[in-house]
Amino acid sequence: MFDYAGFFADRIDGLRTTGQYRTFVQIERLAGSFPRALHHRPDGPREVTVWCSNDHLGMGQHPAVLAAMRAVLDASGAAAGGSRNISGTTPHHVALEREMADLHGKESALVFITGYAANDAALYVLGRTLPDCAFFSDRLNHASMIMAMRASGAERHVFAHNDPADLNRKLCAVRPGRPKVVAFESVYSMDGDMAPMAELCAVAQRHGALVYVDEAHTVGMYGPEGAGLAARLGVADEVTVLMGTFAKGYGTAGGYLAGPGPVVDAVRSLAPAFIFTLSMPPALAAGALASVRHLRASGTEREQLHERAALLKSLLRQAGIPLVSEESHIVPVLVGDAHQCRRLAHVLLERHGLYAQPINHPSVARGTERLRINPSPVHRPADVHHFADVLDREWRALGLPRTKAAVRVAEPA
Structure with missing residues (x-):
């Protein structure tokens, strides 16, 4: 008889080897305090700041x-x-x-x-x-x-x-x-x-x-x-x-x-x-x-969104941290390696309480792994400066490149 469970276990092991295995971080948003949230861990909840939410304007708590x-x-x-x-x-x-x-x-x-x-x-x-x-x-x-x-x-x-x-x-x-x-x-x-x-x-x-x-x-x-x-x-x-x-x-x-x-x-x-x-x-x-x-x-939320995004992009540009693009409110930080991307996200979360989910293949092409950072009106300017400073220090500690990786090759659609 075909070993169905064994077949899929091998496939999952392959994902772990390549750094593509996806893990879920248990996050509980705190309405009225977001982007502060609770990270539920085996040793109990810990307050963190979320930097990868698609709630771009903070309207989820309005x-x-x-x-x-x-x-x-x-x-x-x-x-x-x-x-x-x-x-x-x-x-x-x-x-x-x-x-x-x-x-x-x-x-x-x-x-x-x-x-x-x-x-x-x-x-x-x-x-x-x-x-x-x-x-x-x-x-x-x-x-x-x-x-x-x-x-x-x-x-x-x-x-x-x-x-x-x-x-x-x-x-x-x-x-x-x-x-x-x-x-x-x-x-x-x-x-x-x-x-x-x-x-x-x-x-x-x-x-x-x-x-x-x-x-x-x-x-x-x-x-x-x-x-x-x-x-x-x-x-x-x-x-x-x-x-x-x-x-x-x-x-x-x-x-x-x-x-x-x-x-x-x-x-x-x-x-x-x-x-x-x-x-x-x-x-x-x-x-x-x-x-x-x-x-x-109201245009206030839109104005603040683009102000925060512009500030973060400026700070990362000054630090020499490569971005995939600077055209929109989305700030994709280019790491270029699946394992390093996961390590960086882990350090940011565990050491500094900054949650940014790694984005790996198949969401993006191999060699273009990244952190997709989404600043918003509910992130204060001081939060943006703190995030950029911490990212710069951990980027240096991991020895990550300060220039864009090789030209990205998009995978066939």
């Missing part, structure tokens, strides 16, 4: 968000009780969808229990439904986008990362008039770099392609009222379908699509990832709505 969630939790309970089609659509879902459509100037919106599900549902339906559809996908697109395009069975062309000229070449190779979908992200979360959105949209428009953009790491944090990078760059009308998430800038959970009514309705009607899954809990929808409305009215 009083308006918590109050909205408490009120609906008390009124409606913990869950919607089913899928959106079976008892799972509440006034809170409807209000949130109307808000997102209005924010992005689109005809319709649809919310999901996760951002992964939103990408999965939309790209699957586009590829499966459009006749003889061809996808044109950025090489570094998120796994949720890649897997959905593959699952749809549609033809897929991968263009060089952030390269409008390569996108144009690949579009030229497909016959005119054929349905085409150009899919990319506005900010890439692992490298922290920004897409040349205006150029990519212009190329897609010349070829009559539908433009699908994942703005998970920009909504709430960029553009007027937090409408995202496309809105900041003035190309929102050239994006056909926009995907966003409530789990990052908005500090809650869930994802959404915004776009033309018929396209969004087709996803609602045809996507297995929407039809056959649980509805977002109504309290969560209410919290997300409160967060969106606050950030539409």
Whole structure:
């Protein structure tokens, strides 16, 4: 008989050998005190400062968000009780969808229990439904986008990362008039770099392609009222379908699509990832709505986010600590070795109470392992200076390089 457990045990041992084995750090956020949190250890909890949270604006502890969630939790309970089609659509879902459509100037919106599900549902339906559809996908697109395009069975062309000229070449190779979908992200979360959105949209428009953009790491944090990078760059009308998430800038959970009514309705009607899954809990929808409305009215959090990120990048640049990119609010510190990356993260946490999770393959290409640091408005300037100082000292102690590693080779999507 085949030894199933032994087979997988060997695979896991291989991950440990290469430094790819993933461990979970037990972190308990402290509302009202975040980024302070409790690190639960065998010898008891210890207070630490979190530097790798995707709650980029600290909205996960905002009083308006918590109050909205408490009120609906008390009124409606913990869950919607089913899928959106079976008892799972509440006034809170409807209000949130109307808000997102209005924010992005689109005809319709649809919310999901996760951002992964939103990408999965939309790209699957586009590829499966459009006749003889061809996808044109950025090489570094998120796994949720890649897997959905593959699952749809549609033809897929991968263009060089952030390269409008390569996108144009690949579009030229497909016959005119054929349905085409150009899919990319506005900010890439692992490298922290920004897409040349205006150029990519212009190329897609010349070829009559539908433009699908994942703005998970920009909504709430960029553009007027937090409408995202496309809105900041003035190309929102050239994006056909926009995907966003409530789990990052908005500090809650869930994802959404915004776009033309018929396209969004087709996803609602045809996507297995929407039809056959649980509805977002109504309290969560209410919290997300409160967060969106606050950030539409307030630019303070966005300003402080970018101030903190600029400060940290400046300090690390002065220290000679290499960064993958300096384009966005994400600060990816390039270590370049899986084992050293884990050692650095361990020292920061155990010796200094600074939590920064190592990012290794397959999230990034081998040889580009990194710490992805996410400063936020809830990190004080003194916190930023302290983190940079500690990182510099431990970087020196581990003998890590002060220049960028060899040119990164992205792995095939």
